[in-house]
Amino acid sequence: MKLWTLHLLALYLLFQSGLSQTVVKSLPGLPGDLPFYLESGYIGVGELEDVQLFYYFVKSERSPKDDPLVLWLTGGPGCSALSGLLYEIGPFTFDYEKSTRDRPILKLNQYSWTKVANIIFLDQPVGTGFSYANSWESYNLNDSVSASDSYEFLRKWLKLHPEFLSNPLYIAGDSYSGVIVPMVTLQVAKGNEAGLRPKSNLQGYLLGNPMTNPDSDVNSRVTFAQLKALISDELYEIDSAYINCNGDYVNVDESNADCVDDLKVVNKP
Numbered sequence: 631m632k633l634w635t636l637h638l639l640a641l642y643l644l645f646q647s648g649l650s651q652t653v654v655k656s657l658p659g660l661p662g663d664l665p666f667y668l669e670s671g672y673i674g675v676g677e678l679e680d681v682q683l684f685y686y687f688v689k690s691e692r693s694p695k696d697d698p699l700v701l702w703l704t705g706g707p708g709c710s711a712l713s714g715l716l717y718e719i720g721p722f723t724f725d726y727e728k729s730t731r732d733r734p735i736l737k738l739n740q741y742s743w744t745k746v747a748n749i750i751f752l753d754q755p756v757g758t759g760f761s762y763a764n765s766w767e768s769y770n771l772n773d774s775v776s777a778s779d780s781y782e783f784l785r786k787w788l789k790l791h792p793e794f795l796s797n798p799l800y801i802a803g804d805s806y807s808g809v810i811v812p813m814v815t816l817q818v819a820k821g822n823e824a825g826l827r828p829k830s831n832l833q834g835y836l837l838g839n840p841m842t843n844p845d846s847d848v849n850s851r852v853t854f855a856q857l858k859a860l861i862s863d864e865l866y867e868i869d870s871a872y873i874n875c876n877g878d879y880v881n882v883d884e885s886n887a888d889c890v891d892d893l894k895v896v897n898k899p
Contacts, residue, residue: 651790657722659729660736666691666721666744672760673790675782680768683783684760686715686751687791688744698833699797700749701784703814705805705841707776710759711751718804719743720751748794750787754780754810777813784818788828798833808840848880852896861896871896 651671655663667689672682690697704714716723721744725737743749753759755776756768763769771779788795801815815835822829841847856866865871871892875882879896882889 657736659734660722660738665738667694668721673783673786675779675786676768680765681756681763681779682761683756683779684711684753685783685787686711686720688715688721688749688751690748691721691742691745694748695793695797697797698747698800699794700743700747700800700802700836701780701814702749702751703754703780703801703803703807703810704751705803705807706758707755707773707806707810708758709805711753712759714804715751719749721745748797750784752780752783754783773809773813777810777817780810780814781817781821784814784830785821785826785828788830792828795828796831799830800834800836801832802836802838804838804840806841808837808842811835811837811840845878845880849878852879855896865892865895 651669654668654670657664657668667687669687670685672684675681675683702711702714702719704711714720719742721739721742722736723739725735728735728737753761755761755771756763756779799818801811801818803811812835815832818830818832822832852861852866852871855861856863861871871879871889874886874892875889879893882893884890
């Protein structure tokens with residue numbers, strides 16, 4: 631049910647957008663008018679705006695003109711912004727107790743970040759969610775291109791919404807966005823320093839359970855397991871997974887039998 635209803639809601643929001651910026655006033659599965667401001671639409675980036683990035687924007691329920699503006703980049707890479715909107719920090723989610731396979735029901739999320747912040751949920755990179763390109767070449771991208779596209783999107787979005795230029799700005803995300811968010815934040819900071827307009831009120835970035843560097847992320851797991859007593863001090867220090875593996879649990883030399891044997895014990899369920 632979860633996947634089917636997610637597609638249903640996504641298609642509804644897409645058709646409401648009309649390939650432009652449109653206010654969504656109601657949603658299937660949620661009775662009455664929405665008690666918050668929801669906008670969805672596309673903004674073109676890149677040469678000839680060949681890449682069209684889709685977004686959802688929810689105004690703060692407290693004080694939109696004063697509360698922070700957050701650009702939320704879901705990880706993956708390639709996870710739809712609906713993931714963050716519905717399952718993480720957005721203003722509504724599924725009511726599983728009342729929903730049926732044929733009739734999904736939504737409910738308000740009492741823990742939504744949009745109670746205290748304006749949030750842009752962006753489908754990025756191109757090919758994610760409803761974001762698309764008009765040429766196959768534009769789907770050939772990397773992290774740098776993805777970050778640049780997100781930065782260009784933000785600048786153009788702020789031009790369309792100048793009332794948010796003075797709001798404290800945070801770039802945020804989770805998972806693989808631990809790679810992308812700092813890159814976008816750096817581009818915003820450099821753009822401000824260079825005097826590019828519009829100038830945003832950048833305050834920092836936020837990351838939840840982020841990927842950083844693959845080697846350090848994975849290598850830290852063994853140390854974390856020892857600190858949390860998930861593996862013994864003897865295995866970590868005396869029997870010496872750390873020494874036998876030279877502190878590297880990612881790029882393991884298969885001929886290093888002592889390291890391989892230690893990691894089998896460490897990874898044992």
